[in-house]
Amino acid sequence: MDRIPVILDGDPGHDDAIAWMLAKASPLLEIRAVTSVCGNQTIEKTTYNAMRICTLLGIDAPIAMGKPAPLMAPPMNAPSVHGQSGLDGPKLPEPAMELSELRSVELMAKVLRESEEPVTIVATGPQTNVAALLLSHPELKPKIERISFMGGGIAHGNWTPAAEFNILVDPEAADIVLKSGVPLIMSGLDVTEKALIYPADFERVRAVGNVVARVVADWLEFFYEFHRKLGYPGAPLHDPVAVVSLLRPDLLKTKALCVEIETKGEYCRGATIGHDRAPANARVNLGIDRDGFADLLVEAVKAYGEARR
Ligand code: RIB
Numbered sequence: 001m002d003r004i005p006v007i008l009d010g011d012p013g014h015d016d017a018i019a020w021m022l023a024k025a026s027p028l029l030e031i032r033a034v035t036s037v038c039g040n041q042t043i044e045k046t047t048y049n050a051m052r053i054c055t056l057l058g059i060d061a062p063i064a065m066g067k068p069a070p071l072m073a074p075p076m077n078a079p080s081v082h083g084q085s086g087l088d089g090p091k092l093p094e095p096a097m098e099l100s101e102l103r104s105v106e107l108m109a110k111v112l113r114e115s116e117e118p119v120t121i122v123a124t125g126p127q128t129n130v131a132a133l134l135l136s137h138p139e140l141k142p143k144i145e146r147i148s149f150m151g152g153g154i155a156h157g158n159w160t161p162a163a164e165f166n167i168l169v170d171p172e173a174a175d176i177v178l179k180s181g182v183p184l185i186m187s188g189l190d191v192t193e194k195a196l197i198y199p200a201d202f203e204r205v206r207a208v209g210n211v212v213a214r215v216v217a218d219w220l221e222f223f224y225e226f227h228r229k230l231g232y233p234g235a236p237l238h239d240p241v242a243v244v245s246l247l248r249p250d251l252l253k254t255k256a257l258c259v260e261i262e263t264k265g266e267y268c269r270g271a272t273i274g275h276d277r278a279p280a281n282a283r284v285n286l287g288i289d290r291d292g293f294a295d296l297l298v299e300a301v302k303a304y305g306e307a308r309r
Pocket residue numbers: 011013014015016039040124125126150158164165166238239
């Protein structure tokens with residue numbers, strides 16, 4: 001079975017971390033590189049978190065620091081959701097690796113250039129690095145198999161009524177990606193707010209009993225706290241859906257749409273407008289088999305070893 005080569009680009013972030021746990025646990029994916037982007041926290045913090053996550057999970061791939069700010073907008077962070085570190089909660093190991101000497105765009109370009117087959121990019125933060133890659137290396141576009149991204153919402157936003165956080169942080173980047181012609185899978189709030197992991201599921205994960213299971217259960221608990229106060233019955237696991245799209249598309253309900261980004265607008269900047277009045281540029285996930293997703297999560301943590309008492 002040929003494994004799917006992937007580049008993981010994110011702003012960890014609890015849900016980014018769980019997405020990467022899913023990716024590493026699957027025999028279907030081969031992680032070729034990890035790149036950090038500023039979003040949930042500053043680029044320094046998301047990079048440090050990326051290195052700690054890769055140490056915990058045993059991801060043996062080069063890690064590169066992304067751009068320090070969005071293409072045009074000032075940086076915007078989310079400490080209210082992910083804490084001051086960007087990954088508050090359980091203690092994590094210190095990085096066991098050195099950072100790549102390359103910055104994110106150049107590491108992405110190197111991986112694409114050297115790969116025999118096209119590579120899939122899993123983007124779970126603002127699309128700053130991906131857009132910069134497309135702008136500075138257009139000749140490498142044919143080496144991108146597809147971009148599976150968490151971002152947007154054709155029906156609503158979360159950071160503003162119109163815009164979802166990842167898109168709002170860097171709408172210009174998202175506009176470049178959506179207009180790139182690269183095959184896209186969009187996992188926006190339409191599906192990710194249905195990807196609810198309940199407290200009972202946290203305990204199923206914890207009961208697996210290995211170190212990673214206990215950390216993931218703690219990440220789930222921390223991430224749920226913000227959403228519980230908003231009335232959510234569970235943690236909406238946004239970023240892992242971008243990985244589920246590659247591993248188990250059978251769990252998803254998808255529609256091909258033309259998705260356009262509002263980069264202007266006093267009230268609607270960052271909105272993702274999905275319609276069928278022009279050729280589709282993205283497969284948009286709209287629904288998920290929640291129970292199947294929860295089971296996938298529990299099975300994934302089992303890949304990280306036996307229970308340790
Ligand atoms: O709106 C949810 C997205 O913003 C997720 O990617 C989360 O990690 C934050 O980056």
